[in-house]
Each structure stands twice: as C-alpha cells, then as structure tokens.
Amino acid sequence: MLKFDENWWFESFRGALEKRQEIESIVDKVTEEGYDNIFFLGIGGTYASSMQVVQHVKEFSAMPTFVEHAAEYMTTGNRALNKNSVVVFSSVSGTTEEVLVALKYIKEHVGARIIGFIDKENTPMGDLADYVVIYPMNEQLKFFMLADRFMWNRGDFDDYEALYEELDAHLPAALVDVEKRADGFGKAFAEKHHKDEMHYFIGAGNQMGATYSYAMCYWEEQHWIRTKSIHAAEFLHGTLEIIDRDTNVTLFLGEDSQRPLAERVKAFLPRICGNCTFIDTKDYPLEGISQRFRGHISHLVMMAVNRRIDAHLEKINCHPVEIRRYYRKLNY
Amino acid sequence: MLKFDENWWFESFRGALEKRQEIESIVDKVTEEGYDNIFFLGIGGTYASSMQVVQHVKEFSAMPTFVEHAAEYMTTGNRALNKNSVVVFSSVSGTTEEVLVALKYIKEHVGARIIGFIDKENTPMGDLADYVVIYPMNEQLKFFMLADRFMWNRGDFDDYEALYEELDAHLPAALVDVEKRADGFGKAFAEKHHKDEMHYFIGAGNQMGATYSYAMCYWEEQHWIRTKSIHAAEFLHGTLEIIDRDTNVTLFLGEDSQRPLAERVKAFLPRICGNCTFIDTKDYPLEGISQRFRGHISHLVMMAVNRRIDAHLEKINCHPVEIRRYYRKLNY
Incomplete structure (x- = not known):
C-alpha cells in the first residue's frame, strides 16, 4: 500500500x-x-x-x-x-x-x-x-x-474509563484497518478529482474542524487544489445556489450529535449535483469500539480515510506534499 | 445612481x-x-x-x-x-x-x-x-x-452615550455619502469581476462576519458566483498557497482592533497576486464620526460599499438578486 x-x-x-x-x-x-x-x-x-x-x-x-x-x-x-x-x-x-x-x-x-x-x-x-x-x-x-x-x-463524562479502556485496546488496530479498507476508495477518488479546479467539502459536528482543516491544510496548502469548506447546516443557506450537476462536492458524515445535519445534505444533494461523494464513518467496522463511542472518534476515522486520498493524490499529481510556494519561504 | x-x-x-x-x-x-x-x-x-x-x-x-x-x-x-x-x-x-x-x-x-x-x-x-x-x-x-x-x-462601555449621540446625528448621512462615493468603484469592480469563476474574500475583526456573509449570502446566493471567504490571519496558514497572479482576491480592511491582521495581508498579497482589490473603510470620510468610533461602524461602511458592487453586478449579469435556484423552491 x-x-x-x-x-x-x-x-x-x-x-x-x-x-x-x-x-x-x-x-x-x-x-x-x-x-x-x-x-x-x-x-x-x-x-x-x-x-x-x-x-x-x-x-x-x-x-x-x-x-x-x-x-x-x-x-x-x-x-x-x-x-x-x-x-x-x-x-x-x-x-x-x-x-x-x-x-x-x-x-x-x-x-x-x-x-x-x-x-x-x-x-x-x-x-x-x-x-x-x-x-x-x-x-x-x-x-x-x-x-x-x-x-x-467535573462529573460530566461518566464514560471516561469505559471509553479509554476500549480505545487503548482497540483504537490503533481499528484506525489501521480503516486506512487499509479505504485505500481503494482513496485511489479512485484521487484519480477522479486530482485535476479539480474547485472542490467543496461539507461537514458538521466534530467533522467541521476536520472539514475546514482538510480543505485548507491539505488540499490548498499541500496539494495546491482550490477548495471551500462549509458547515452542512450553513451550506443550505447560501452556498447551495452555486452547486450544479458537475460541481465537485464531498460530504463528510460522522456519527456524533450533528450527523442529522450531514444526513439532511446527503438526502438533498443528489437532486442538484451529479458529482458528489459521501464519506461516511459508518462504513468502517471499528472492531472493538462500542456503538455509543463511535461518534467520539469519527474525526479520527475520517482522517484515516483522507490519508488514503492524500497518498494517491500526491503520487498522481507528482506534487510532494512537503513543498510550499510561500509559507516559510517568504517573510510576511 | x-x-x-x-x-x-x-x-x-x-x-x-x-x-x-x-x-x-x-x-x-x-x-x-x-x-x-x-x-x-x-x-x-x-x-x-x-x-x-x-x-x-x-x-x-x-x-x-x-x-x-x-x-x-x-x-x-x-x-x-x-x-x-x-x-x-x-x-x-x-x-x-x-x-x-x-x-x-x-x-x-x-x-x-x-x-x-x-x-x-x-x-x-x-x-x-x-x-x-x-x-x-x-x-x-x-x-x-x-x-x-x-x-x-455592566460598566464596560463608557462611550455608549457619546457614540450614539454621534450616530444619531451623523450615521445616516455618513452611510448615504459612502454609497455615493463608492458608486464608481462598485461599477468598475463589477465590470472587472462579473464573470469570475471564483472569488476570494478576506477579512478580520467585525469584517469577518461581513466577509463570510458577503461571499455566501450575496455572491453565492444572490449572484450565483463562487467564492471562498477566509479570515485574514487564517489566509496566511493554508489558503495563500493556491493564490497566483490571476486569482481574484478582495481584502476588506476595517478600523477595529483586528485591522493589523488585514494590513498584514495587504502588505503581502501584491507580491503573489496581480489581481487583488483592497476595500478600506479608511477611504471614506464619515463626517461627524470621531476617529475612535470609526471601528465600531466599519462593518456598516463596508456593507454600503458592497451595495454598490451588488447593484452593478446585478445589472451587468442580468441576474435579478431575488431569484433562487433552490432555496425555498425545493423541500430539503
């Protein structure tokens, strides 16, 4: 791999x-x-x-x-x-x-x-x-x-010990497994989108920071591909108007409390866009992790999937992710 | 007009x-x-x-x-x-x-x-x-x-009475005056950018909400032109890498505490972009408004300038700003 x-x-x-x-x-x-x-x-x-x-x-x-x-x-x-x-x-x-x-x-x-x-x-x-x-x-x-x-x-997180017992025992293997399972998807996605002039990333909940960061710190900064990231609930209040059949759109779906906001976009988007991708943490088994804890680590699962996209994008575009045009090259 | x-x-x-x-x-x-x-x-x-x-x-x-x-x-x-x-x-x-x-x-x-x-x-x-x-x-x-x-x-805003005395007396005329002064700029800007495939808006401080909203609620939602809005300080940590000579970039400069963050981008941007515009609230006199209160209303000044862009963009693009493709047209 x-x-x-x-x-x-x-x-x-x-x-x-x-x-x-x-x-x-x-x-x-x-x-x-x-x-x-x-x-x-x-x-x-x-x-x-x-x-x-x-x-x-x-x-x-x-x-x-x-x-x-x-x-x-x-x-x-x-x-x-x-x-x-x-x-x-x-x-x-x-x-x-x-x-x-x-x-x-x-x-x-x-x-x-x-x-x-x-x-x-x-x-x-x-x-x-x-x-x-x-x-x-x-x-x-x-x-x-x-x-x-x-x-x-503070007494606000009674699951603390149970959660970390599971993560200690299963998270490393679960995340490695995600990456292995996602490799085929990552390659196909990179092949399809490596020349995108613009790509929209949509997310909610603990995926929102991941969406913002993946769009800006990976695609823009490392791959030099233009992106916009937008919260799923905000997408429906403006940005949707510039989406058409061919717009490149990727929606991140996690399993935390805001999943319904992403699901709303998932249900709607295919009606106006023929070029959208849904990356859903639910598609990965995460062996040993209880259902109620999956939302806590959705952002880590998404990151593991995205690493597969990055690996293939870097290779296809012949664009090493270490290089920067401007950051730490110029004083500003 | x-x-x-x-x-x-x-x-x-x-x-x-x-x-x-x-x-x-x-x-x-x-x-x-x-x-x-x-x-x-x-x-x-x-x-x-x-x-x-x-x-x-x-x-x-x-x-x-x-x-x-x-x-x-x-x-x-x-x-x-x-x-x-x-x-x-x-x-x-x-x-x-x-x-x-x-x-x-x-x-x-x-x-x-x-x-x-x-x-x-x-x-x-x-x-x-x-x-x-x-x-x-x-x-x-x-x-x-x-x-x-x-x-x-709460005792945190001693200037309250002095500020509103000035605003009551001078704000309406000052904002009308901004719009009149900005009309030529708005027309030229709309003529230059009405066919943009993508436009970047950058702002900070009380301009950040304005930047986010102007990009999404006006250009995307009303003009159907693609945009990305980004905070001036964040722009330097990722998004800058996809800027080149021809990228359409507009920087909003207000007069509140975060002006230095916008000024930093203003000083740097022309080195990597030959197609950037600076809209600076300092360029408008705001008669009757004290220096120390200008920052409080920078967002209103910017909005008045942007209204001139909108008026011309709508006309040039033959695109009435009332129409929506999807919002309140479809159930989702």
Missing part, C-alpha cells in the same frame, strides 16, 4: 494513547487547583483541531471551553482569559510565530496556566508552557484525552 | 437608530432581572451578523456573549444556555425554519428570555419572543445597539 507503514501507524496511535497517564496527572492537578475556563489556542491547523475539541465538549458538558485564535488574541484580546484560565495549545514545530507571541504575552501579562502538546523536545513554545507533553502527531487525540479528563473530573 | 434612493436609505438608517429607546428599555429590564449569558441565535446571514456582534463585544467586555447556530443547537444542544440566559435573534421573514424550531424548543424546554428583531409584525417567530422589536433591515445596527446597551449597563 502506497505510503503506508502499518506498524508505524499502529505504534503512533498506541504511543499517543499511552500519554494519557501523563495528561491525567496534569489535568488532575489543574482541576484540584481550580480554573475559570479553558482556552484552546491555535492558528490554521491547530485552530481547526481546537474547533473539534470544543465542539466535542459542547456535546457533554457546560464546562466553559473556548477556541481562541492566536492572532486574534494579540489584536482584540479576550477579557475572559485571566490568570485563573487554562490555555492549551499544540504544535508540531514548537515555533509557530503567532502562537509563540500569544503564549509569551499570556505568560508575562496574564499568568494563566499553559499546557502544551509539542511533537519534540526543546522548543521555544515548550519553554513557555507550565506543562508540556512531548509526542509526535495525534493532535486531536491529545486534545480529546485532555478535554475528556477535565469533563470526567 | 443605479438602484439607490438616497432618501429611502437615509430614513431606513434614521428609523433604525430611533428604535434605540425601545431596545434600551428591554435591555435595562433584562439587566435588572439579571442574566447568566447572552446567545445570538442565527443561521446563514443571521449567523454571520451574530459573529459580528460577538466579535464587537469581545473588544470591550468579558460579558459572556456567544453565537449559537440554530441547527447545531437542535442537535448538539448547549448546556450553557439555561433559563437565566438571554437569546437574541433577527429575522426578515420571521419564519426561518431552523431558527423557528430552536426558538420553540427554548421557549418550551429552557425558558430563557427571548428578544427578537423582526422586519414585520405578526410572524411565528415574533409570537415566541418575550420582546419583539419590529423594524425592517439594519440587522447589524440593531444587534450592536442591544449589545452596546448591555455592555454599558
């Missing part, structure tokens, strides 16, 4: 889940100290992951949990973010400019506790955090583990 | 400002009773207006003020929305399906106080509200007047 080392992915997921003990000890300490609210601070891809986890929390808890955009924070500010707040961020490089500046400001002028997930040791962002968890990739899983523990500590 | 009755617009703005007394009495009563938080409930265009007012509040206050999406609310729910919450909505028709359903649910099962702005009397949504303000159009102005009064009552 193209660009797929089964063992490597299995170990990547397994290792991420093993960081849970470390995350729990941080969250439990912060919970004991008390906090007013939690801000997931991000930009670009990490902003999208933040949207996903905040949406997830909203399903289960009134815990005051927000997305804060690093660049917006440094201009508008946020008066609700105070020294009794918790700021959570994630970074691959540990150097993203806007987030680094915001963290410095928070450290020096606000005094909120900062928890960072960074892919590697010894980074400028790591130095600013009160707590750092070092582990590569798996950003959403890290965010969800942290948020779930915070919710459990 | 095409599709422009100066007197009608002047009276429309003036009449909206005159609703302030009615709004104040509602807000003062709710403030006296006390409230936990305020939710602007919307979908599509009213969701965009909600984003604008929540962003505006964030500049001045820690007042817990949120956007709640009507369709998301009916699936995911929102545990922070309780009987001590205030729910604010706006509607032209008073019948928008998703908002109507959400309001019914809130009325029957939550008991939060509901304040509605509706364009006309005797609507299903009006019947569900505890307080209704009837006045056509001017949605953002209504939302801002309400939010500013709430902030003033």
